[in-house]
Amino acid sequence: MDISIIDTCLADYFPGCDTPYIQIGIWKGMTRADVTCAIRSAIEDESFGVETWTEDQYNELRHLVDARMTNWLLTAARNLPSDEERGMTSTVYCYVRITL
Structure with missing residues (x-):
């Protein structure tokens, strides 16, 4: 199994992917615990x-x-x-492709 970053953007701008992927929400000021929780949530979604x-x-x-x-x-x-600074509250996502 391998992973690679496809894109980091708002959900409306993600073009999709033909292989399994996860989307991990990120925001300014995240802590290591926040990142761990976001990863777990994305995988269990x-x-x-x-x-x-x-x-x-x-x-x-x-x-x-x-x-x-x-x-x-x-x-x-x-x-x-x-x-x-962005003038919006929409979540930014990191899209990660999973290759088996």
Whole structure:
């Protein structure tokens, strides 16, 4: 299993993907605990639910994203403009492709 970042954008601008992916919400001022919670929520979200996956595969994905993306997500969140600076409160997502 491998992961790669597809895009970081508002949900309205994401063109979709033909392979399994997760979307992780990020915002200015996220903490490491917030990132961990966002990763877990994205992987456990019903819209991701790949029907043929085992619990072991979900755990492997969670570990892989935690290990390889936590620092990147924290940096991306730190560099985001605040809601006031953007003039909106829509969530920005990091879209991550999962390759089996």
